[in-house]
Amino acid sequence: MTDIQSIIAQMTLEEKAALCTGASAWSTTPVERLDLPELVVSDGPHGVRRQPDVHSMAEKSLPATCFPTASSLAATWDTDLLYEMGQALAEEAIALKVDVLLGPGANMKRTPLCGRNFEYFSEDPYLAGELAASLINGIQSKGVGTSLKHFAANNQEFERFAISAEIDERTLREIYLPAFETAVTKAKPWTVMCAYNKLNGTYASEHQRLLTDILKNEWGFEGFVVSDWGAVHDRVASLKAGLDLEMPGPKQMRVNSVIEAVRDGALDEAVLDESVRRILQVVCQAAQTPKGSNGSIGGEFDIAAHHALARKVAAEGMVLLKNNGLLPLQNPQHIVVIGRAAQKAHFQGGGSSHINPTQVDVPFNELQKLAGAAELTFAPGYPEGAEFEQGLIDEAVAAAQVAEVALLYIALPTFKESEGYDRPDLDLTEQQVALIQAVTAVQPNTVVILNNGAPVVVSDWIDGTAAVLEAWMMGQAGGGAIADILFGRINPSGKLAETYPVRLTDTPAHLNFPGENGVVRYGEGLFIGYRYYDAREVPVQFPFGYGLSYTTFAYSNPRVSADAFNDVDGVTVSVDVTNTGPVAGKEVVQVYVHDQQARLIRPCKELKGFVKVELQPDETKTVTIPLDFRAFAYYDPAYCQWVTENGQFDILIGASVADIRSTVTVTLQSTLELPSVLHRESTIRAWLEDPHGKKAFEPMYQQMMGHLTRMFGGSDENGSDTIGMDTTGFILDMPLLSLLHFQEEALTQPADDIVDLLLAQVHGVKA
Ligand code: BGC
Numbered sequence: 001m002t003d004i005q006s007i008i009a010q011m012t013l014e015e016k017a018a019l020c021t022g023a024s025a026w027s028t029t030p031v032e033r034l035d036l037p038e039l040v041v042s043d044g045p046h047g048v049r050r051q052p053d054v055h056s057m058a059e060k061s062l063p064a065t066c067f068p069t070a071s072s073l074a075a076t077w078d079t080d081l082l083y084e085m086g087q088a089l090a091e092e093a094i095a096l097k098v099d100v101l102l103g104p105g106a107n108m109k110r111t112p113l114c115g116r117n118f119e120y121f122s123e124d125p126y127l128a129g130e131l132a133a134s135l136i137n138g139i140q141s142k143g144v145g146t147s148l149k150h151f152a153a154n155n156q157e158f159e160r161f162a163i164s165a166e167i168d169e170r171t172l173r174e175i176y177l178p179a180f181e182t183a184v185t186k187a188k189p190w191t192v193m194c195a196y197n198k199l200n201g202t203y204a205s206e207h208q209r210l211l212t213d214i215l216k217n218e219w220g221f222e223g224f225v226v227s228d229w230g231a232v233h234d235r236v237a238s239l240k241a242g243l244d245l246e247m248p249g250p251k252q253m254r255v256n257s258v259i260e261a262v263r264d265g266a267l268d269e270a271v272l273d274e275s276v277r278r279i280l281q282v283v284c285q286a287a288q289t290p291k292g293s294n295g296s297i298g299g300e301f302d303i304a305a306h307h308a309l310a311r312k313v314a315a316e317g318m319v320l321l322k323n324n325g326l327l328p329l330q331n332p333q334h335i336v337v338i339g340r341a342a343q344k345a346h347f348q349g350g351g352s353s354h355i356n357p358t359q360v361d362v363p364f365n366e367l368q369k370l371a372g373a374a375e376l377t378f379a380p381g382y383p384e385g386a387e388f389e390q391g392l393i394d395e396a397v398a399a400a401q402v403a404e405v406a407l408l409y410i411a412l413p414t415f416k417e418s419e420g421y422d423r424p425d426l427d428l429t430e431q432q433v434a435l436i437q438a439v440t441a442v443q444p445n446t447v448v449i450l451n452n453g454a455p456v457v458v459s460d461w462i463d464g465t466a467a468v469l470e471a472w473m474m475g476q477a478g479g480g481a482i483a484d485i486l487f488g489r490i491n492p493s494g495k496l497a498e499t500y501p502v503r504l505t506d507t508p509a510h511l512n513f514p515g516e517n518g519v520v521r522y523g524e525g526l527f528i529g530y531r532y533y534d535a536r537e538v539p540v541q542f543p544f545g546y547g548l549s550y551t552t553f554a555y556s557n558p559r560v561s562a563d564a565f566n567d568v569d570g571v572t573v574s575v576d577v578t579n580t581g582p583v584a585g586k587e588v589v590q591v592y593v594h595d596q597q598a599r600l601i602r603p604c605k606e607l608k609g610f611v612k613v614e615l616q617p618d619e620t621k622t623v624t625i626p627l628d629f630r631a632f633a634y635y636d637p638a639y640c641q642w643v644t645e646n647g648q649f650d651i652l653i654g655a656s657v658a659d660i661r662s663t664v665t666v667t668l669q670s671t672l673e674l675p676s677v678l679h680r681e682s683t684i685r686a687w688l689e690d691p692h693g694k695k696a697f698e699p700m701y702q703q704m705m706g707h708l709t710r711m712f713g714g715s716d717e718n719g720s721d722t723i724g725m726d727t728t729g730f731i732l733d734m735p736l737l738s739l740l741h742f743q744e745e746a747l748t749q750p751a752d753d754i755v756d757l758l759l760a761q762v763h764g765v766k767a
Contacts (some may be wrong), residue, residue, distance in 0.1 A: 002284045007034055008276055013269070016276045017258040020239065022249025024054040025229075028279065029249070039283050040291075041147065041226075041247070042096070045070065045103020045119060045135075046348070046475065047355035048089065050096040057248070064092050065306040065476065066348050066355035070105060070131075071453050072317035072472035074121035074497035075547070077588040078612050079134035085313055086138020088306045093144040095299035099286035100145035100191055103353075106132045106179040107195075109454070109498050110155040110528050111509040115422045118349040118453020118473050122497035123529025124544065125175055126607045129182025136187035143289030145190030145282060148183050150228055152176055152210060154195035157422045158514035161230070164198035166521045170600070172199075173635035173642075174526055181219055190223045190282045194243055196231045203238075205231045211242030224278035229352075236261040244275035303358045311361070311477035315484050316586075319470040319494040320548040321458075326445055326466040328488025328550055332404040333374050337364050338381040338396045338439060339409030339449075346411030346451040347478045351419025361479030363409060363449075370487045377403065381439075382431040386415065393435050400443040407486065408436060412452035422514060426457045426504045433460050440464030449482055455500040458541060470494070491550045493586035493612070495656065499530050500542035508532035530657045531603035545590050545607075545656035551581030551617070555589075558653050558662035566669040567644040570628040575653050575662060577623055579615035586614045589623045592657065593631050594650040596665075599689075602634055605652055627651070632668050638677045644670040676762045680755055684739065685732040687758075696761040697736070700754075705731075707743055 008016070015031050023029040023038060030038040043049040048064040051057070067073075067085055076082070093101050105116075109123040121128040136146045153165040153176050167176060183189060192215060195204040204210060205227050215221045224244035232238050232246045235254045246254060261267035292299045320327070329335075342364045348355060368376050379396040383389050400406040410432050417423050427433070440446045440461065447467040450456065451474065462468060469492070471482050484490040501507050508531075512523040527535055530544035554577070561572040577587055589612075592605035609625035632649055633642040648667055654660035676692040687693040688701065705728075731739065736758075740751030747754065 004277055004280050004284065007036070007280060008273055010034060011276065013259055013262055014255075016272050017255045017262075019279055020245055020258065020272065020275050021251050021254050022245070022247040024250065025057045025248040026051055026054040028245065028283065036280065036283060037287055039099045039279075039286055040097060041100040041102055042093070042098040043102045043352045044147065045101070045105055045353060046073070047353070047357075048092045048096050048098055048101060049353065049355055050098055061356045062096055063356050063358045064096065065303070065310055066357040067310045068314045068317055068475035068478065069118045069349060069353070069453060069473040070121045071118050071497070072314060072474055072494075073135070074127065074131055074317070075319050075470075075472065075494040076313065076316040076612075077127070077495055077497070077610055078316055079130055081313060081316055082131055082134040083138035083141075085309060086135045087142055088309050090139045090142035090144035091301045092306065093139075094142065094289060094291050095301040097292040097299070098144065099291070100147055100282070101139055102147045102193065103149065104132045104135050104146070105149050106183055107150060107152075107154050108176055108179065108528060110522070111507055111513050112426055112454045112498070112501065113423045113504070113507075113513065114155055114454070115157040115417055116349075116351070116419045117498075118417065119353055119419070121179070123499065124497070124607050125178035126182075127497055127610070128179035129186075132179060132183040133186040136183055136189050140187065140190065143286075145223075145286060147191040147193045147226060148180060148189040149193035150195035151180055151192050151215065151225075152195055152204060153199050154197050154204075156514050156520065157420055159518065161196045162198065162518060163515055164201050164519045166200055166519055168522075168525060169637040170635050171522060171525045175528060177214070180215075184215065184219045184221050188222065190285065191226050192221060192223065193226050193228050194231055196228050203231070203233055205243050206234060206237045206241045208241040216242060222278075222281070224275065224282055236267050239267065239271055239275060244278045307359060307477050310475045311480045311484070314471070314474040314478040314481035315490045315492075317472060317494045318474070318481060318485055318492055319496055319546075320485070320492040321468040321470050321500070321542055322462060322465060323467040323548050326405070326447065327486060329405060329486055331372070331374070334377075334403045335367070335371060335374055335405045335407060336377050336379065336396075336399040336403035337367060337407045337409065338379045338400065338435070339411070340380050340382060340384065341411035341451050342367075342378065342407070342409040343380075345476075345479045346473065347475050348473050349418055349453050350414050353419065357476035360476045363479035363482055366480040366483040367407070367486070370483045370489065381408065381435050382429065385413070386429060388431050388434075393431070393438050396435060397438050397442055400439045400446070403443065404445060406439050406443045406446040408439060408446060408448045410436065410448055410450055412450075412456060417453055423454070426455060426501070428456055436461040437464065447486065451478075455498065455541075457503055458500070459502055470496075488550060488583075491583055491585040492547065493549060493588070495545050495547035495588045496542055497544070499533055499540050499544045501533075502539060502541045506533075506538050506540070526603060531606070534604040534657065540658075543656050543658035545588070545654070546658070547588075547656075549581075549585045549587070551579055551583050551585040553585070553587040553615070553655065554578045554580045555653060555655075555661035558664050560651065560664050560666055562666075564667040564669065566671050567629045567632060568671050570626060570631070571666060572624055572626045573609070573651050573653065573664065574622055574624045576620050577613055577615065578620040579617050582617055584614070584616045586612055587655065588612045589625075590654050590656065591625045591627070592652040592654065592660070593627065594652060595632070595634075596648040596650065598634065598645055598647075600634060600636060605657065607657075639674055643674065644668060644672060646670050678759060678762050680737055680759070681735045683733050683735050687736055688732075690762070692762045693758075696758050704739070704743070707746060
């Protein structure tokens with residue numbers, strides 16, 4: 001074990017300051033005198049984007065496997081598979097001499113317009129957290145580090161370097177932080193990358209509450225926090241807030257500013273030492289995993305095995321959105337393949353995650369391999385850009401007319417989706433929509449295969465299709481995976497990790513996006529994704545958790561380990577799932593929790609568990625899912641903590657958020673003893689609802705009521721209200737203090753003193 005404290009003791013101030021700023025675009029500053037090597041980092045998240053020269057930001061990277069992007073990974077709902085993919089990523093990182101892979105991204109999909117959603121998992125924090133944790137665990141199991149990003153509230157590309165995300169505390173805790181929290185507590189990423197944006201007015205890179213109080217102190221994060229590339233503004237302020245490493249480098253002026261700040265007393269050297277300690281810990285940990293083959297980069301990993309794994313992952317993530325029975329294809333003899341993306345696969349997104357693949361499946365060729373003797377013809381269907389070319393549509397229609405089946409490969413172009421800018425709309429290009437409409441008009445056996453990183457509007461064209469497969473940005477082997485699914489070699493089992501809305505104007509953040517004057521207000525609060533559509537009863541195109549299979553599943557015998565339990569013990573829910581169809585398949589069993597009554601508004605249901613299970617025809621398996629404290633709790637800003645309440649909860653077991661197959665009602669006993677949060681302005685209702693408040697105040701309340709009802713219009717001699725209102729309801733919502741002021745003449749001491757006395761009793765202090 002390296003004694004890091006003794007190393008720090010030997011380091012000069014200059015060396016310490018230099019360690020906290022990158023030496024190049026992708027490496028930290030080595031301290032040769034003390035045998036401390038550099039640490040090499042690389043993007044991430046779904047492949048290793050290793051620059052041959054660490055000083056270069058955007059050279060063509062060394063070849064590496066491009067796995068499917070996070071939208072696709074999330075739709076697998078398969079934590080074991082993500083772990084396996086993580087291991088493969090680590091093997092490539094080792095071969096390419098990379099110590100830390102910059103990913104995964106655990107930001108929420110607040111709106112489908114975020115250009116970078118393809119790099120994020122889900123609109124649901126539970127799902128995103130579990131998946132991120134598995135991927136991290138897989139990568140780190142091989143001695144390669146990760147950088148969980150972008151912490152936090154980086155949910156759009158518009159003005160991403162500066163915009164302030166204005167988020168209330170409860171929404172932050174329940175929606176935007178939990179995926180990070182789960183990944184940090186379950187998988188201990190070596191590093192966390194702070195976001196570019198501001199959170200409630202403070203840059204994430206200078207956000208002490210976020211980086212130190214919550215991440216490091218509350219969640220126990222032991223690694224170092226690295227800036228997103230260029231996210232630091234005031235280096236000293238960021239160090240104080242808990243931002244350990246600034247990237248990229250070199251930045252001598254920043255180093256100097258740290259040295260000066262220590263010298264003139266503006267920065268406590270202990271703060272710098274703490275960042276140095278965190279960085280050195282990771283540097284030393286990384287050094288334990290030897291990197292590269294024969295000391296050179298571009299080393300060896302099993303290219304073929306990783307390509308095969310990428311194909312498997314891609315297939316698991318593909319979501320069959322519609323199927324009238326045409327799929328799997330039954331030996332058609334003449335297939336027309338339409339769409340540029342069949343010849344040139346659209347398998348990844350633009351920006352920092354862009355991988356130089358080891359090889360790329362050509363979707364058309366992969367189809368041909370599985371199509372046997374069938375004749376395959378091709379028509380490009382649409383141009384590369386935004387132009388409209390009727391000729392391409394006419395050509396495709398003519399080809400479709402004479403074929404048995406048309407396979408339409410529709411890829412959302414990069415100008416509509418990428419890192420760096422948000423999507424202008426949710427639409428395919430005008431030409432693509434016209435193409436699908438024209439082809440389906442002449443060929444009922446049309447399958448649309450989509451390549452995109454986030455949902456598109458399908459309502460203009462879906463009715464005419466026989467089937468639609470959401471293939472996502474499917475990674476370099478996705479072309480083969482599509483063929484596997486179309487020909488039934490693989491039974492689709494992907495389920496949506498994000499709602500497919502009918503139209504843009506239905507989406508939760510629509511009226512609060514992308515923000516103005518440097519601020520984006522998260523006005524929809526907790527209600528993003530299915531939480532919103534559910535609560536507002538807004539129809540969706542395809543719900544969260546949805547996806548078709550070539551077989552069917554029956555759910556039976558739902559049960560819980562106890563009908564009544566406390567929040568420490570939790571409860572376990574089980575259900576039997578049977579494959580009732582003709583072929584083997586996989587089902588994603590989802591468990592949602594609904595709180596029947598709560599002090600604060602809660603979503604109708606929230607995902608709290610899931611399992612992906614494989615079943616042969618007629619086979620039954622029991623699926624068991626534990627539910628703990630957090631499955632029932634909400635974050636109550638009044639108490640600054642997660643809270644459970646006594647009461648009844650429905651546990652909903654389903655095949656999607658909108659396809660609940662069984663419900664079990666249970667009773668929760670909270671073990672929490674919450675302090676009273678009553679204060680001088682608390683209402684009568686609050687006093688009566690608070691257990692301590694009720695005890696102290698109730699005797700007085702009874703006395704007051706007679707007087708008050710008379711005063712505020714109690715019944716007259718005819719039995720009707722003199723001021724035509726329910727006085728009790730009115731009184732309940734008045735602050736006690738205000739009420740007392742109304743009856744001052746009946747009081748023996750000032751109203752303020754009475755409230756102060758009661759508060760002292762409630763809070764257990766002497767008045
Ligand atoms: C991105 C990060 C990425 C970094 C390094 C930034 O622009 O937001 O996700 O890891 O660049 O390429």
